[in-house]
Amino acid sequence: MTLNIDCIRDVLMTYITQKTDASKIITQDALNLEMYSEQDVTDSLRHIHNEHIGTVEFSDSYNYNPKQTYIIGITDHGLSFVDAIKDPALFEEFKNIIAAKYPIYDLSIFVYGYHAYLATKYGRTTEDRNTVQ
Numbered sequence: 001m002t003l004n005i006d007c008i009r010d011v012l013m014t015y016i017t018q019k020t021d022a023s024k025i026i027t028q029d030a031l032n033l034e035m036y037s038e039q040d041v042t043d044s045l046r047h048i049h050n051e052h053i054g055t056v057e058f059s060d061s062y063n064y065n066p067k068q069t070y071i072i073g074i075t076d077h078g079l080s081f082v083d084a085i086k087d088p089a090l091f092e093e094f095k096n097i098i099a100a101k102y103p104i105y106d107l108s109i110f111v112y113g114y115h116a117y118l119a120t121k122y123g124r125t126t127e128d129r130n131t132v133q
Helices: 005-018 038-050 077-083 088-101 107-122
Strands: 054-057 071-072
Touching: 005 038, 005 071, 005 077, 005 088, 005 107, 038 054, 038 107, 071 077, 077 107, 088 107
Parallel strands: none
Antiparallel strands: 054 071
16 A cells, blocks of 8 residues: 555545535545546545544445545544645645655654644644644
8 A cells, every 4th residue: 555645635635625514424436536546545545544634434345445435534633634734835845855855654654744844844833833822
């Protein structure tokens, strides 16, 4: 299962914009991320689920079944990460930094490193980055 950090960002950002108060559960198919293969999106959802960024229910019948793969919600840890990756320029900047230092990394390393990067760059964590002081 390969890590496609751009796909993970797109999955999270699309989920956040599509969910409503009435329906927080969205199928993988409803994300409409046609620029990625179904396997890339499913793998990204597995990373998101395994790293406790979100809760995903996967199809029991097939490994890659977008119509039976459900994004149930985003955890508090995940919401903090989503808030941090909203700025595409910062995301791209850090993505290039981590790729230069670590040719292979997993999502937990990316998330931890990204929060540390923002803390160093702004002198505070992502939790209070947007807080008026």
